[in-house]
Amino acid sequence: MQVHQQVSEYSDAIDLMVNMGPQHPSTHGVFRLVIWVDGERIVKVEPHIGYLHRGSEKICESEQYSQIVTLFDRLDYVGNLNNELAFCLAVEKLTETVVPERAEYIRVILCELNRIASHMLFYGVYGLDVGATTPMLYGFRERERVQELFESVTGARMMHNYIRIGGVKEDVPDDFDKNVLILLDHLKRGVDECDRLLSQNEMFLARTKGVGIITGEDALDYGVTGPALRASGVIEDVRVTDPYSIYSRFDFGIPVGSNGDCWDRYYVRVEEMRESIKIVEQAISDIPDGDISAKVRRIIRPPVGEVFVRTESPRGDLGVFLVSDGSDKPYRVKVRPPSFANLQALEYMLEDTYIADAVLVLGSIDIIMGEVDR
Amino acid sequence: MNMPEIVGLFFKASLLLFFILMVVLILTLAERKALARIQQRKGPNRVGFKGILQPFADALKLLTKEDILPASANKQIFWVAPLAVFLPGFLIWVTIPLAKEVVLANLDMGLFYITAISVLSVMGLLMAGWGSANKWAMIGGLRAAGQLISYEIPFIMAILAIGILAQSFNLKEIVDDQAQWPFAIKQPLGLFIFLTAGLAELGRTPFDIHHAESEVVGGPFVEYSGAHWSVFYLAEYMNTFTIAVLTVLLFLGGWQSPVLPFSGTVQTVASLSWFLIKTALVIWVIFWIRGTYPRLRIDQLMSFGWKILVPASFINIFLTASVLYYALPHWVITVVSLGFLGATFYFIKKGSLAGNKQDTVTIINSSDIRAQLSNKAEV
Structure with missing residues (x-):
């Protein structure tokens, strides 16, 4: 058996180098983690990214503004609507378009449901990472309900292209309100059920408590955002601290952890689903009638200038930096993806852990490779 | 030990092997059905009546697959x-x-x-x-x-x-x-x-x-x-x-x-x-x-x-x-x-x-954060 060997800088023992990924079942896409192990202990890790690089940002420069929305769908392919929203907000800010109330409410409802769907996917996959198969099915069952609603509204299950510059593509179906209420009812029970199944499980606690700890300060230094940052005790949620769209009208909670370990990162997401349900409930009760899109020109030519927009995607702080040269195509689109920044902290979190923990820590950051590589 | 005895033992051992094989086939189906039940899905239900022939189909598939020997x-x-x-x-x-x-x-x-x-x-x-x-x-x-x-x-x-x-x-x-x-x-x-x-x-x-x-x-x-x-x-x-x-x-x-x-x-x-x-x-x-x-x-x-x-x-x-x-x-x-x-x-x-159950995650209300932020802005 041929073994690539490297003498570790920490001890005299000869370490075994193993490749976790790009073809490994629990790297959540095509992510490669080179690990040097001493027995079961991790001595050193080296993340490699770029296997899913598609040059999205560059393609954006050769497309018209309205055509770019669909490219943003494909960045974070689990939280599509949140990504569409980020880009549309950027263009609207640049062109100073005022979005009609009804469109704003539809956007918020769909984005929050999208957050729930995304966290449900995380829940299921995290269950698989710890070795329990049932959470996967439970999580996907709930996500499927949300997808069904999305299908009835946008016509697509994942790549919606529904949120457009100036509003949304078309009005929601007549039975939208009713369907959302039914869905919320299911989701409430679903979240509770998922919570009961895994969160307080003895072995789950043993596996995730105190693993992959990152302090609030270090998390900020690494640029970690979203649930991963809040789990470390930092109160930072763009929806509240730097509100966009109409989020300042809603009353909801921000779950904040205190240990910054895997369990906190996991549980912050579970609680976030409950809070998202509250937002949707408030939004659906006072959704107004009216237009669903502002009057925008077919070919949008924003004034020369640049703009930066922050939004809270399911994974964290999603920023879009847009430079316009006055033509119908952007001069530059820069995305600040939350997964990419969160992934930087992986090496730090994996210090002094076991092989089995590498899977858990990676899972708890909840990366989407489409967003990391762009 | 004479010939009939050996044949008898051989027969018994084959019977045992057959029994074990049957049990394994039933167990694989039973496990998939039981797990499906726990996970709120149907499990195998296409091959044969309610999927009872699924293990045979699986066995056939496995036996006809290529046996790969890694180069090294x-x-x-x-x-x-x-x-x-x-x-x-x-x-x-x-x-x-x-x-x-x-x-x-x-x-x-x-x-x-x-x-x-x-x-x-x-x-x-x-x-x-x-x-x-x-x-x-x-x-x-x-x-x-x-x-x-x-x-x-x-x-x-x-x-x-x-x-x-x-x-x-x-x-x-x-x-x-x-x-x-x-x-x-x-x-x-x-x-x-x-x-x-x-x-x-x-x-x-x-x-x-x-x-x-x-x-x-x-x-x-x-x-x-x-x-x-x-x-x-x-x-x-x-x-x-x-x-x-x-x-x-x-x-x-x-x-x-x-x-x-x-x-x-x-x-x-x-x-x-x-x-x-x-x-x-x-x-x-x-x-x-x-x-x-x-x-x-x-x-x-x-x-x-x-x-x-x-x-x-x-x-x-x-x-x-x-x-x-x-x-x-x-x-x-x-x-x-x-x-x-x-x-x-x-x-x-x-x-x-x-022992240290779930109290590590607390929920902070958005209105509190907003109040804090506006206080800061005023200062």
Whole structure:
């Protein structure tokens, strides 16, 4: 058996180098983690990214503004609507378009449901990472309900292209309100059920408590955002601290952890689903009638200038930096993806852990490779 | 030994193999159906009526798949490993009785034979890990060696206590000894140790560490495909059945049943089905555990084995022996054993993190944050 060997800088023992990924079942896409192990202990890790690089940002420069929305769908392919929203907000800010109330409410409802769907996917996959198969099915069952609603509204299950510059593509179906209420009812029970199944499980606690700890300060230094940052005790949620769209009208909670370990990162997401349900409930009760899109020109030519927009995607702080040269195509689109920044902290979190923990820590950051590589 | 005898033995062994194969096929379907039930889905329901032919379709698929030999694999070890895992598991079956008259060879040292043979399968897993020339397989093989050897000790200790209690290593006599009270009542601690260590021996959830899909990508089996892989699969399910059968034989009274008004062949069939029902219940518990629990980490597994199960098994054996030596009534074992079982659970609870429950995540209301932010802005 041929073994690539490297003498570790920490001890005299000869370490075994193993490749976790790009073809490994629990790297959540095509992510490669080179690990040097001493027995079961991790001595050193080296993340490699770029296997899913598609040059999205560059393609954006050769497309018209309205055509770019669909490219943003494909960045974070689990939280599509949140990504569409980020880009549309950027263009609207640049062109100073005022979005009609009804469109704003539809956007918020769909984005929050999208957050729930995304966290449900995380829940299921995290269950698989710890070795329990049932959470996967439970999580996907709930996500499927949300997808069904999305299908009835946008016509697509994942790549919606529904949120457009100036509003949304078309009005929601007549039975939208009713369907959302039914869905919320299911989701409430679903979240509770998922919570009961895994969160307080003895072995789950043993596996995730105190693993992959990152302090609030270090998390900020690494640029970690979203649930991963809040789990470390930092109160930072763009929806509240730097509100966009109409989020300042809603009353909801921000779950904040205190240990910054895997369990906190996991549980912050579970609680976030409950809070998202509250937002949707408030939004659906006072959704107004009216237009669903502002009057925008077919070919949008924003004034020369640049703009930066922050939004809270399911994974964290999603920023879009847009430079316009006055033509119908952007001069530059820069995305600040939350997964990419969160992934930087992986090496730090994996210090002094076991092989089995590498899977858990990676899972708890909840990366989407489409967003990391762009 | 003359010719007819040899032919007879050969025939019996083939019958046993056929029986085991059938059981494995049924078990794979049963597990998929049971898990599906737990996970709120239907499970296989396309091949045959309600999917009952699914295992046959699977077996056919596996046998017709290409057997891949990795370029740098150690060929001999790689090909022999599945057999080295399967054979010890199968050899055990020589002495396991399914009913009073249904047994291939009723050995007087049956239990001793079983414990001695079952250890051998570790070697097969290690060979598979080494022969594959794959690092994940190697890590998995080493995990398997550590895990299986550690849990062998409490496993054997729990069996020994039964031997002491029944004053025999003959499985038939052990079952006969349980005519009045099954040993599960006399040895609750022993039952717990035996089932837990048995699960670890099988490498089933929550102890499926050596072939964890999400960590070591299938461990020793990662490079195997087709028929050779299916032999591992076969061995795993056969061992599941073995553990369930042993649990029934040693703790749940085997084929002992409430009085049935039968005699002769009917009696045998009735007690056999009674036995199989008990086994099915134990197997259901094993599936149930698989449906609900996540997996432990290897160091947690080791510390659980050495710090909790091994001491508990020694206590169990000491308790049984001293009660028998001083000729105390048997209910003393039950009471003290229950006490120690409680103590074991207490130590499990205390040693884990269940004490500091969920209060690490607090929910801060958005209006509070907004108020703080506007205060800051005013300042």
